[in-house]
Each structure stands twice: as C-alpha cells, then as structure tokens.
Amino acid sequence: MKTFLLACFLFFVAGGFICVAQNSYWVKLTSDELEGYADWKAFSGKIAGRNYLDSIQSSLQNEGYLGLYLLEDDIANDSARVKLVLGKKYIWDFISEGNVPREFSKDANPITQEYSSAVAWMRKVIREAENHGFPFAEIKLDSIQRSGNRLSAVFSYDSGPLILWDSVKVEGETKTQESYIQNITGIRPGTPFSQSQFEEANQILTRSPYFLQTQSPSVEFQIKKAQPTFTLRDRNTNVLDGIIGLLPNANEPGKMLITGQLDLELYHLGGKGRDVAVHWQRLNVATQSLDISAKESFLFNSPLDVSLGFNLLKQDSTFLNRYLSLDFGYHMSSNSYLRFFTRRQSSDVLSTKSYEDATKLPDIADYRWNQYGVGWNWNKLDSPYFPRRGFLISSEFAMGNKRILENTGFPPEVYVGLDLNSPQYLGKGEIEKHFYISPIWGMWFKGSMGFTQNKNLLLNDLFRLGGLKSIRGFNENFFFARSYGYINMEQRLFFGENSFLMVFADFGILENPYFAPSLDKPVSFGAGINLETGSGIFRFIYGVGKSNLQPLQFSYSRIHFGYLARF
Known part of the structure; x- marks a missing residue:
C-alpha cells in the first residue's frame, strides 16, 4: 500500500513538473487605456512570449498608435509584467x-x-x-x-523590372508534356508574370486525374524571365479489367455464347491529356452494351477539347439503341468547363411479332433523333477521385428533331394521322457536395435530375436508372423514366487516404408514362466499404431497395462489388 501511495505521489509530482515545463514563461500585459490584457498568459518559452508582445505592438501600430511603447516593470527568468502605453492615435x-x-x-x-x-x-x-x-x-x-x-x-x-514568363519546366517521374502544362495552367512564354496565376496553377494541377505533385512548385527569376517548375509523378489511372465466359447457346445448339464484361481505359496518352475508353458488357443471352469514347485535349494548343463517342444498347429482344456523339469543350477558367455537342440517336425495334395486331403506335418504335446541345461543369472538388471537400455542378440541355420511321412489321394504320417529325427536348443536371467533418469522418451528398419531352415519347426514348452509379439496391438499368430526381447520401468513416466504411440512403421520384402507376418513389439504404489496395480499388456495397416494382424484402437485396485495377 505504501509503495502504491508513493508511486501516485511521484506520478503527480512528475505531472506537475511536466505542466510547468510546458508553460515555462508567463506574461502579464496591462494598460490604462485598453481592457482585456489583465490576465497572465502562459507560453512555451521566452521567445514565444516576446513574439506575442511584438504581435500586439505591430497590430496596434497598424491601427494608428505610432507612438506606443512597452514598460517592463517586473522582470524574472520565467515571467514578465509589461505595461502598454498607447499614446496618440494618428x-x-x-x-x-x-x-x-x-x-x-x-x-x-x-x-x-x-x-x-x-x-x-x-x-x-x-x-x-x-x-x-x-x-x-x-x-x-x-x-x-x-x-x-x-x-x-x-x-x-x-515598379522594378518587367518580368515575363519563360517556358514551363516539368520534372519528376511523368510523361506529361510541357505544352500540356502550359495549356492547362494558362502560363505561356512571353506573357507577363502573375503571382495569382502561379498560385492558381498549383490548385489546377492538384486536381488533375493524371498526376500528383510531389513537391511544391517553384519559380526561378533570371534576366527578366520567370521559369516555373512543377515536379510531378504520374498516377496509376489506366484501367484494364474484365471477365470472359463461354456458355452453350440455347438458341443455336452446338454453338457457344460469349458473355462477360470488359473495361479498358487509357488516359493521358503521350502526356497530352489524350483519353480512350472501351466498355463492353454482356451478362446474358439477349442483352448487351458497348460504349467507346476518345478525347483529344487542347486541340492544336487551343483551349478546345474534342471528343467522339459511340454507345450501343441491345435490350433483350425488344429494341436496339445506338448513339454517335461529337463534343467540343472549352476551358472557360480553372473551374468552369463549357461543352457544345451534337448527337445522333437511332433506335430500331428487334421483334415485331407481338405488334402485328396493334391499332395504335406501340410503346416502342423505330426513330432517328438528331440532337444539338450545350453542357456546363463547375468543379471545386479537392481531388479528382476521392474528394473530401468541395462541390461539383454539371448540367446538359439538348434539343432537336425526332423522326419516327415506318416499320413494315407494324400495321400501316398505326401511323395514320401521326406527326412523324416533331421536336424533342432533353435536360440533365447534378450537384455533388462533400463535407469534411474531421480527418476520419466525412459526408457526401448528390442530387440528380433529368427530363425528356416529346409529343410521341417512346419507351426506348426514356432514361435508364438503377444500380451502383444512380439508385443503389436495384439492378443496373432497372428503371425507365421520362423525368426523374433522386438524392444520394453517404456517411463515410475514413481509415486510409482513399479507404472508408460507409452507410448510405437513396431517395428518388421517377415518372414512367407506360407503367401504372406512372409515378414511382424508390427508396434504398445499405452499407459498404471502399478499400484501396496496392494496385487498385475494391468496392463492396450491400443495399436493399423498395419501389412499385420491388418490395422491401431482404430477398431482393443487391450486392454491388468490383475491383478496379489501375496501372
């Protein structure tokens, strides 16, 4: 017992010495003209205490007390009592x-x-x-x-000498071309130096999906020139992932059916922001999709980007949709991006047997729709992949003439009195916001909406929603919607730079004129994990959802998982 009491006594004594050591210098500042300086303040050392007095003096001098001075009337090794005399205010x-x-x-x-x-x-x-x-x-x-x-x-x-930008210098383990850095930052040789442009360039490069900055950027001044240097290391951004399967083809005995999924994404080819992507998916006999895109950044060193895209969706034996698009993007500022695009959308009915006795136009039909549109993005996220702060706004509006084609498999009378050519409109928008609560806790919110309008709107015109990238807890492309709005919410618990546990809830409202009732209000919730490995990202999400087409039962729960390998 005595030993225990002695140990406690020594513990508290040692703790007292530690506290004293942490606050080894005390300052009491008094003034007859100002209030709020009557208490003693503790500092880690004499230098810190003196810095405090200097900051008070400098702040008051900037307010016009040019003749102020300090009187030290009681000085000790570990403390100082100082009187502040303001004098006149100029x-x-x-x-x-x-x-x-x-x-x-x-x-x-x-x-x-x-x-x-x-x-x-x-x-x-x-x-x-x-x-x-x-x-x-x-x-x-x-x-x-x-x-x-x-x-x-x-x-x-x-003014001093006029300083002009010299050529950009790129160092580090990167294939990035100097011309790309000049284009993305706006720093061009021969133009006047700008400190704010240099600081903004640092922020722009921090948000790049292609590389990381391994050192703070620097500027070297010599002979009326300023040469900025950026030290970069390429990210592992390229993706090659897929599963290929061979199954017996039930429709054609003796032949095999190729199924599976392929994701190929190549970024920053040649160090110039050139991207190519191919996505193919065929998970059953009748349904498959193909998406191909290519982007060239800063065409001919101009602020214009150009993109080509092709998309194909075969919906079982019902219809086949094809999209061909051409986009031109303009970098309005470091955060703002404007797009102008044209898109040709084609759709063909694959089987007409069930419509041979139709008396009016079925819910699907052959058509061609030429679209012309504009899009705008505002990006204030702090990271291109897993941001923790900031927000993102994206929007798109398109319009054009849709022409319905007469299908010989349909009775001719379904086209009688029908306006085969009519204008069609489409709009989409998203707002994404990240909240940084603490180093281990964050929140993510995303709101999405869209609509399409036409006097002869078809089922194969509608938006496809559901799955990992929209409303979780449902199969991919589960919903058809003429108009929609939904909110995604997540609470994230971080245990690594890009690794976190999460719980989520999704709420939506969808309108489908071909279903009864036409209004659906899907709800889903669940949990998951995002785990960064040495060569990629593993994501596992378990969700359960409720809608007009799916009851809220765990037997209908969905598991979204995947491993994204990057190189």
Whole structure:
C-alpha cells in the first residue's frame, strides 16, 4: 500500500513538473487605456512570449498608435509584467497617390482617415503589380507631414523590372508534356508574370486525374524571365479489367455464347491529356452494351477539347439503341468547363411479332433523333477521385428533331394521322457536395435530375436508372423514366487516404408514362466499404431497395462489388 501511495505521489509530482515545463514563461500585459490584457498568459518559452508582445505592438501600430511603447516593470527568468502605453492615435488628413499607376489602384478600397486603410491600399497595389508582371514592385510613404495627430503624405512607387514568363519546366517521374502544362495552367512564354496565376496553377494541377505533385512548385527569376517548375509523378489511372465466359447457346445448339464484361481505359496518352475508353458488357443471352469514347485535349494548343463517342444498347429482344456523339469543350477558367455537342440517336425495334395486331403506335418504335446541345461543369472538388471537400455542378440541355420511321412489321394504320417529325427536348443536371467533418469522418451528398419531352415519347426514348452509379439496391438499368430526381447520401468513416466504411440512403421520384402507376418513389439504404489496395480499388456495397416494382424484402437485396485495377 505504501509503495502504491508513493508511486501516485511521484506520478503527480512528475505531472506537475511536466505542466510547468510546458508553460515555462508567463506574461502579464496591462494598460490604462485598453481592457482585456489583465490576465497572465502562459507560453512555451521566452521567445514565444516576446513574439506575442511584438504581435500586439505591430497590430496596434497598424491601427494608428505610432507612438506606443512597452514598460517592463517586473522582470524574472520565467515571467514578465509589461505595461502598454498607447499614446496618440494618428489619422490621415490627406494622402496623395503620387506616381502609383492608376491601373493598379483603381480596384482598391478608398483611403479613409483610419491609418490602417493606407496599409490595406498599399497591399492591394502591390498585389496588382505582382499579377501584371512586376513581382519586385515597391511602394512607400514619402513627404510625411504631421499636424497634431493628423498626417499627410505622398505614395512613392517603384515598379522594378518587367518580368515575363519563360517556358514551363516539368520534372519528376511523368510523361506529361510541357505544352500540356502550359495549356492547362494558362502560363505561356512571353506573357507577363502573375503571382495569382502561379498560385492558381498549383490548385489546377492538384486536381488533375493524371498526376500528383510531389513537391511544391517553384519559380526561378533570371534576366527578366520567370521559369516555373512543377515536379510531378504520374498516377496509376489506366484501367484494364474484365471477365470472359463461354456458355452453350440455347438458341443455336452446338454453338457457344460469349458473355462477360470488359473495361479498358487509357488516359493521358503521350502526356497530352489524350483519353480512350472501351466498355463492353454482356451478362446474358439477349442483352448487351458497348460504349467507346476518345478525347483529344487542347486541340492544336487551343483551349478546345474534342471528343467522339459511340454507345450501343441491345435490350433483350425488344429494341436496339445506338448513339454517335461529337463534343467540343472549352476551358472557360480553372473551374468552369463549357461543352457544345451534337448527337445522333437511332433506335430500331428487334421483334415485331407481338405488334402485328396493334391499332395504335406501340410503346416502342423505330426513330432517328438528331440532337444539338450545350453542357456546363463547375468543379471545386479537392481531388479528382476521392474528394473530401468541395462541390461539383454539371448540367446538359439538348434539343432537336425526332423522326419516327415506318416499320413494315407494324400495321400501316398505326401511323395514320401521326406527326412523324416533331421536336424533342432533353435536360440533365447534378450537384455533388462533400463535407469534411474531421480527418476520419466525412459526408457526401448528390442530387440528380433529368427530363425528356416529346409529343410521341417512346419507351426506348426514356432514361435508364438503377444500380451502383444512380439508385443503389436495384439492378443496373432497372428503371425507365421520362423525368426523374433522386438524392444520394453517404456517411463515410475514413481509415486510409482513399479507404472508408460507409452507410448510405437513396431517395428518388421517377415518372414512367407506360407503367401504372406512372409515378414511382424508390427508396434504398445499405452499407459498404471502399478499400484501396496496392494496385487498385475494391468496392463492396450491400443495399436493399423498395419501389412499385420491388418490395422491401431482404430477398431482393443487391450486392454491388468490383475491383478496379489501375496501372
């Protein structure tokens, strides 16, 4: 017992010494003119205490107390008692802009009688000069005169040499071309140096999906030139993943049926932002999809991107949809991206047997739709793959003429009195927001909506929703919708840079004019894990959903899982 009490005593004594060691210098600042400095403040050392006094003095001087001073009336090795004497507060009676260029001062707040307003004005001028090719500009007060506590002065400005951008320098383990960095950052040789452009370039490269910055960017000044250097390391962004299966073909005895899935994504080819992707899926005999896309960034070193795309969807034995698209993208700013596109959408009915006795146009038909549209993205996410902060807005609107083709397998009377040519509209939008609560806890919200409109709207015109990328807890492309809106919500518990546990809930409202009732309100919830491995990402999500077509039962639950290998 005595040993235990002695140990406790020594523990508390040692703890007391530790606390004293952590707060080894004390400062008490008093003032007859200001309140709020009467208490003792503890600091880790004498230097920290002195820095505190210097910061107080500098802050008050910027407010106009130019004659203030400190009186130390009680000094010890571990403490100081200091009295603050403010003196007069000086104000501006008159101040002239002198030789400061008007283009650098026109956006600055006007100088008032407050002494600090001149300091803020000078900082604004210097910042503008730095952004217009003069990083070594200086400004000071000249011809200062005093009358009581009122001051007058003239600004004296020295621009220093004009500095122009030199060529961008790229270092590190990367195939990225210098021309691509110049295009994406806007830093071009021969243009005036800009400090804000350099800082913005750092943010742009941080969000790139192609590479990481391994060092902070730097600028080297020499002979009126500024050469920025960016040290990069390529990300493992390319994807090759797939499953191929051979099954006996029940429709053609003696032959084999190829099934499976293939994902091939090649990014940043040649270090120029050139992307190619192929996605193929065939999980049963009758249904398959194919998606091919290619993108060329900064066409001929212009701010324009061009993309080509082809998509094919064969819906069992019902219809076959094909899409051919041509996109032109314009980089409006580091965050804003504008697209103009044209798209030709074709759809053909595969089997007409069930419609031989139809008296009106069936819910599916052959058509051709030429679309012309515009899209806009606003990206403020802090990471291209697994962001923790920021938001993303994307939108798209298209319109064009749809022409319904007469199918010889349908009775001719279904086309009588039907307007075969009519305008059709389509709109889509998404808002994504990430909340960073703490290093291990975050939240993600996403809202999506869309609509399509036509006087002769068909089932094979409608949006396809459901699955891992839209409303979880349902099969892929489970829903048909003329208009839709849904919200995805996740709570994430991080245990690695890109690894986290999550729980989710999805809520939606869909309209399908060919189903009864036409309005559906699907709901789903579940949990999952996103696990980063050495060569890819493993994702496993378990969800259960309820809709007009699916009851809320665990026997209808869905498991979404996959492993995305990157190289």
